[in-house]
Amino acid sequence: MSRYADAARDGDGRVHHTLAETESAVAERLDGMSVDVESMAAVQNIYRAANTIRNHLEQTVLAPHDLTWTGWVVLWVVWIWGDIETRHVAEEAGISKGTLTGVIGTLEKRGLLLRRTHPDDARRVLVALTPKGRKLMNTLFPIFNAAEARVTASLSTTDKTHLATSLRAVVAEVDEF
Template sequence: MMLPLHRSIAETERAVQRRLGGLTLQREAMAAVANIHRAAAAVRQHLENSVLRPHELTWTGFVVLWVLWIWDQQETWSVAEEAGISKGTLTGISRTLEGRGLVARSTHPEDRRRVLLSLTPEGERLMEELFPAFNAEEAFVSGSLSPEQCLQLADSLRAIVGRLEECGEQRRRELLDGETLPPRRSGRRPRA
């Protein structure tokens, strides 16, 4: 049987209802979080394919440029944290961006082991050119919402992020019941 390549939100929600119909769940919370994920993935894919690809940028590469554009020179750990990526991922992305002349790497004046990243003049020019087009696509993506609905959505999402920033770590500790999390894995199993 051939599966469709793309399923609509309505099809997915019907399939979820069939699968989970007998379970006692907080369905409103499930719908909210599932649709945050779906929306984020759809928006990311649209922006990568419409605005970023012509500039040979990935989503993550753009986010690193954005962080440096907004916050100026930053230590690598800070850029990784702001971009929501690991330092290892940042190393590869920053090397690519550095090779393209968009990002400069320098040592910290107080500690040579620490690395600073900043936009080059070419990186600044790219962001000044790129961001208006990026924002035009943000407007396209949210075009079915009124300005008031956009602000309400932003406030709702900000509340979710704020809850996780304020209470998420405590909740994780409670769920782990004193256990420590194993280190993140790539998904590969160790060889026998």
């Protein structure tokens, strides 16, 4: 991750502490406390992996096309669903509607998508890709998908499927509220 290109490294060039070092430090600090180690490790690794992947894909795939991660996700959602209401875009993209207003503004300024008022409900706003936006997605998606394959290359197809299944279960669990 070149984001940390100027970060200090240990003598042997490592960026992070090793797993053993970290777990040892954690165990020392948590000594005597009742800790669910497996749940902690699961949650921490989900977040770290998500961050690592996001930063990597932003750099290698998105930045050359002047796209942020969120901009890409919004573009993706609109590409897949086409002519979608903004509140649904926010749900699918996983961002608040307040944030979406700004992101759509940015993408609209670049001519990648368009806003228009819903014909049956003047409160709602429909979003759709412009031809320029569609062309960008047709170009960029294969590149993005290839990068997705690269970052998960160390997992077998079965591993990836199991991974996705477990993560869906977590999301479903949290949504139970």
